[in-house]
Amino acid sequence: MNTKYDVVIVGAGFAGLSAGLALKEKGVKTCILEARDRAGGRAETKWLDEGIQIDLGGQWIGPTQDRMYELVEKYKMKTFSTQLFGKEQYYYYNDLYDQAPDEMMGMFDVIDDLAKKVNLEEPQNSPDINYQDRITLDAWLSTQTKDEEVAEFLGRILAGGLLASDAGEVSLFQMLYYIASGQGTEILLGSEGGAQQDRIVGGPQALANKMAEDYGTELKFNQVVRTITKMDQLYFVETENGNCYETKFVLMALPPSVINSKITFVPELPTMKKKMLQNVLPGSASKYHAVYDKPFWREKGLSGQFNLSQGWIMESIDNSNENREEGIITFFIYGIDSIKLNELPEEKRKQLLIKELVRIYGKEASEPKHFLTQDWNEEPFTNGCFTGRFAPCGFIKYGEFIRKETGGIHWAGTETATVWNGYFEGAVRSGEREAEKIVKKMK
Ligand SMILES: Cc1cc2nc3c(=O)[nH]c(=O)nc-3n(C[C@H](O)[C@H](O)[C@H](O)COP(=O)(O)OP(=O)(O)OC[C@H]3O[C@@H](n4cnc5c(N)ncnc54)[C@H](O)[C@@H]3O)c2cc1C
Known part of the structure; x- marks a missing residue:
């Protein structure tokens, strides 16, 4: 050898x-x-007996992810669009809405403006890092709005949806760094024109x-x-x-x-490299797939895409394969909720989650023909997902050592x-x- x-x-x-x-x-x-x-x-793809593609790990690619599209082309593979046909919905103030709270939309703009000042190559030299890397996203959000539900919802969408963490465990700077690196909240959180636009045929x-x-x-x-x-x-x-x-x-x-x-x-x-590695902590996301005979939500004019301010499930999306009859809802639980949920017996977990799916989608959601997930926290060669993020102050102390050989x-x-x-x-x-x-x- x-x-x-x-x-x-x-x-x-x-x-x-x-x-x-x-x-x-x-x-x-x-x-x-x-x-x-x-x-x-x-990236791990599972095939159900009927020939349904389920991406247990990462799955989407979107505009400006040029190297990924070039690789897809190089290997003569194809993509298909995320299957969204109707309205997106939001659940907050104990009710359903077709858009996020107005105040929250304004706060996305504030956050995007702050993210534009982040120095991605030398984060430690970003202008406001000394304040932004010391305050948690959670604490900062509460300085921006008096509406606790808006603050919590935004924390769930950003720290949860992007870093699979709680808003109380990431610094504002970590959040801004990630947002800057992914071209802003609209692209990061979006489907058409955003990071969730396309899937790869075959996974x-x-x-x-x-x-x-x-x-x-x-x-x-x-x-x-x-x-x-x-x-x-x-x-x-x-x-x-x-x-x-x-x-x-x-x-x-x-x-x-x-x-x-x-x-x-x-x-x-060397000490600083060692400490840097110790301070990049993995997120925790549970990604579940519920497969139904058909995408029944589309008949109600819904896209299947939900964002929720309360409950285990933070977001869900129509993740059906292209040109197939079955409907697939993929949904996510983040941060401490993901860890707590994984502690429960499998049957109990399923019951809790299906109850929430029924609350969101109606009684047709009660009996999926497949219900599956993968616990990335327990994968010894991954340790959690989607990615790692610095503990607060991590960028101040170790930012310059991230890529240093x-x-x-x-x-x-x-x-x-x-x-x-x-x-x-x-x-x-x-x-x-x-x-x-x-x-x-x-x-
Ligand atoms: C549930 C989930 C959803 C996600 N969604 C998306 C998405 O939609 N779009 C997107 O772009 N990204 C997504 N991601 C993130 C994306 O998957 C990662 O950013 C990307 O795959 C990371 O690639 P990597 O090569 O850096 O690390 P990894 O993919 O983690 O590769 C590291 C490799 O090292 C191996 N390894 C570990 N320890 C050892 C060892 N001791 N010796 C030898 N080998 C070892 C591992 O087995 C692994 O193969 C998601 C991730 C998850 C888990």
Whole structure:
């Protein structure tokens, strides 16, 4: 077995695969070590017996996520639009509305204006970081409105819907950074013209499989990296099953919290890098899919898209496959609610959630023919989702260390992205960014 490389890449998610392909194109000798028996990481697609595509992890792509669309085209794959035909609805003040509260719409503008001042490349040098990274989103929202329900709802939509966290555990700055990186709240939260516009036929898992195939046999599965040791100018990457790979560079393409909790560095990483990794905490999202014989909500003129200010479910969407009779409602629970819910027995959890679906969609929602989820908190090689976010003050203290290499160790992964941070697009760009840096160093 060949065990000497120029670059060993850890992780075959979109970041690792993109890095591997970019380096291969430049003739650099690489391998990718992947802990799971599949590529794709946080992208995982399940097929139901009837041939229905269910994306358990990430699924949507949208305008300005150019590298993702280019990859879809490169591998001759196709996208289909999110299946939304009727009105979007909002549930607040214990009632249903066709739009968000007026006050909330005004607050989106305020937030977008603040986000425009964020320095994505050097967040620590953003003008108002000293205030914004010390105050939680929750506390800041309560300074902006007297209406507690509006503050809570907005916190759920932003901290929940975007970072799968509670508004009390993220700083205002973290929220603004994410919003700036994803081109503003309208694009981030939108379907048509926004981040939820398109899905990939076959799922992002199929795209990852094509990238893996293209990369070739140096992608090694079931290789759980445990230790990275530096000796002289070389690195030795050791796996749980006793393999050891020698390399000049290591490209880390996995979530910071997984690196922090599962991989040992010898000698230890410099303090600031180590602390930075300790301070990027994973979000918690539960993504559920309820499959029905038909999309009954469309007959009522509804799109199936709901945002709710109270209850377990924060948002739901028509996630039906294109050109199929079945209707699929996909819904999300975020932050502490996601963790608490996962503590309940499966049957109890299902009962609670179906009760909420009935409240939102009516009694037709009571008997889905499939009801499924995946607990990403319990996935040892992911540790939570959608992405990692800094604890308050994290950007002030460690912002400059996010992408900074440690000798020959380079850091990719969506959490390191400046554009579309937290998304597939950010992952791809991060892998290509670090590949380019390594190629420059090798010249
Ligand atoms: C439920 C959910 C919904 C989401 N929705 C969207 C969406 O609609 N659109 C979007 O753009 N993004 C979405 N995301 C986020 C998106 O999936 C991620 O941003 C992206 O997949 C991250 O890619 P990555 O390569 O940085 O990391 P990962 O995909 O996490 O890849 C890291 C890889 O490293 C491997 N690994 C971990 N530990 C080790 C180890 N010790 N040794 C070797 N290998 C290891 C893992 O198995 C994994 O394959 C969602 C994520 C989830 C979970």
